[in-house]
Amino acid sequence: xxxxxxxxxxxxxxxxxxxxxxxxxxxxxxxxxxxxxxxxxxxxxxxxxxxxxxxxxxxxxxxxxxxxxxxxxxxxxxxxxxxxxxxxxxxxxxxxxxxxxxxx
Numbered sequence: 001x002x003x004x005x006x007x008x009x010x011x012x013x014x015x016x017x018x019x020x021x022x023x024x025x026x027x028x029x030x031x032x033x034x035x036x037x038x039x040x041x042x043x044x045x046x047x048x049x050x051x052x053x054x055x056x057x058x059x060x061x062x063x064x065x066x067x068x069x070x071x072x073x074x075x076x077x078x079x080x081x082x083x084x085x086x087x088x089x090x091x092x093x094x095x096x097x098x099x100x101x102x103x104x
Contacts (some may be wrong), residue, residue, distance in 0.1 A: 001058075002058060002094065002095075003039065003056055003058065003061050003068070003094070003095040003098060004056070004057045004058070004060050004062075004063040004092055004093070004094050004095070005055070005056055005057075005058070005063075005092070005093050005094075005095060006053075006054070006055040006063050006066070006067050006090070006091075006092055007052065007053075007054050007090075007091050007092075007093060008051075008052070008053040008054075008083065008088065008089070008090045008091075009050055009051070009052050009053075009088070009089040009094060010050065010051050010053070010083050010087060010088045010089070011049070011050060011051070011082060011083075011084040011087035011088075012049070012082055012083065013081065013082055013083060013084050015059060015086075016082050018043075018045040018049075018051060020082055021043070021051055021082045021083075022043055024077070024078045024079040024081070024082045025043070025077075025079050027077050027078070027079075028070060028074060028076045028077055028079055028086065029041065029066070031069065031070070031074050031077075032055060032066065035057075035062065035065070035069070036062055036065075037057045037058040037062030037063070037066070038055070038056075038062075038066060039056040039057060039058060040055075040056045041053070041054065041055045041056070042054045055067075056095075060092065060094070063092050064092065067090075069094070070093075073088070078095075083104055101102060101103060
């Protein structure tokens, strides 16, 4: 089964926290949940305060369409004001291996 990850690494706008970024994503989360092929999303904050936003889709075409909608259809989302747009790294990549943990 194919899985494609959209991985975005970014810096926050000055004065904002990871919690501010998460809060500003409410409408993006709802958008993603409506997208065909959307599987899951994780947002993490590294020790250097960079945010890593990972979204999983079931194929490359759906990942591209979902990502395009975040800047297109969702271009007015408050999340865009939380990002330092000069420090964004965005990529799509196909998962080579997936290992599940033990069932509890």
